[in-house]
Amino acid sequence: MVRDLPGIEAVVVGDLINLDETRDLAEQVKRLGTFDVIVHNAGEYGLPDAQIINANSVSPYLLTALVDAPREAIVYLSSSLHTGGDLKLDTLRSGGTNVNYNDSKLHMATLATAIARRRPGLRVNAVRPGWVATLMGFHNGPHAPDDLRAGYMTQVWLSEGADPASDLTGRFLFHQQEERRVNPSVYDEAAQDALLDAYAARTGVELT
Numbered sequence: 001m002v003r004d005l006p007g008i009e010a011v012v013v014g015d016l017i018n019l020d021e022t023r024d025l026a027e028q029v030k031r032l033g034t035f036d037v038i039v040h041n042a043g044e045y046g047l048p049d050a051q052i053i054n055a056n057s058v059s060p061y062l063l064t065a066l067v068d069a070p071r072e073a074i075v076y077l078s079s080s081l082h083t084g085g086d087l088k089l090d091t092l093r094s095g096g097t098n099v100n101y102n103d104s105k106l107h108m109a110t111l112a113t114a115i116a117r118r119r120p121g122l123r124v125n126a127v128r129p130g131w132v133a134t135l136m137g138f139h140n141g142p143h144a145p146d147d148l149r150a151g152y153m154t155q156v157w158l159s160e161g162a163d164p165a166s167d168l169t170g171r172f173l174f175h176q177q178e179e180r181r182v183n184p185s186v187y188d189e190a191a192q193d194a195l196l197d198a199y200a201a202r203t204g205v206e207l208t
């Protein structure tokens with residue numbers, strides 16, 4: 001990564017499937033100081049639920065709760081597949097593992113809207129990039145139909161915050177526009193609060 005991004009200041013390393021490593025990663029990030037923007041981009045696909053739930057759902061919550069809030073913006077990566085997801089709050093609370101990719105991407109969109117309400121001074125949003133030709137995008141064959149650059153430009157646009165139109169929070173976006181097909185849980189404040197409670201019960205870490 002240092003070779004590919006020569007201007008990069010620091011790299012932290014951890015496997016988000018292993019929650020001890022996620023907690024250690026949070027400590028590594030905290031030692032770097034306060035960031036302007038945090039993008040929760042990392043994600044797994046096609047693994048057993050017990051690994052998906054940690055990498056795609058519990059770890060982004062832990063990092064949100066344990067790392068100092070950034071100064072400007074947080075972005076959570078979701079997916080169109082979130083519409084077929086379920087919050088599985090009982091599973092989260094009980095330490096169960098039957099959370100699939102679609103559920104985890106509903107978690108990310110709902111976590112974004114929940115955090116937007118908890119951190120009113122920040123721009124906090126969920127983004128779906130489209131089906132794009134990354135390693136993950138090729139998982140089901142070489143069919144990814146969407147534009148790769150457009151897949152990350154919404155995250156860049158939100159992070160920069162230079163365009164007045166990007167001054168948004170608590171929204172689910174696709175290609176710099178409001179996403180039209182959104183699971184009702186995402187904009188349901190009771191569901192947002194219940195998700196945060198379930199994460200706190202599972203991890204023992206409350207959002208402050």
Ligand SMILES: NC(=O)c1ccc[n+]([C@@H]2O[C@H](COP(=O)([O-])OP(=O)(O)OC[C@H]3O[C@@H](n4cnc5c(N)ncnc54)[C@H](OP(=O)(O)O)[C@@H]3O)[C@@H](O)[C@H]2O)c1
Pocket residue numbers: 014015016017040041042043044055077078079080128129130131132133134135136137138144
């Ligand atoms: N590609 C699509 O069509 C598509 C569609 C909808 C949503 N998304 C979402 O977009 C985000 C980015 O995905 P992508 O398409 O860029 O996938 P990708 O090419 O597979 O890249 C995944 C990224 O996540 C990191 N990562 C994966 N598992 C990890 C783990 N256990 N611990 C730490 N880091 C881990 C990888 O790090 P390493 O490189 O170090 O392995 C890599 O940087 C994901 O949240 C995904 O769900 C993608």
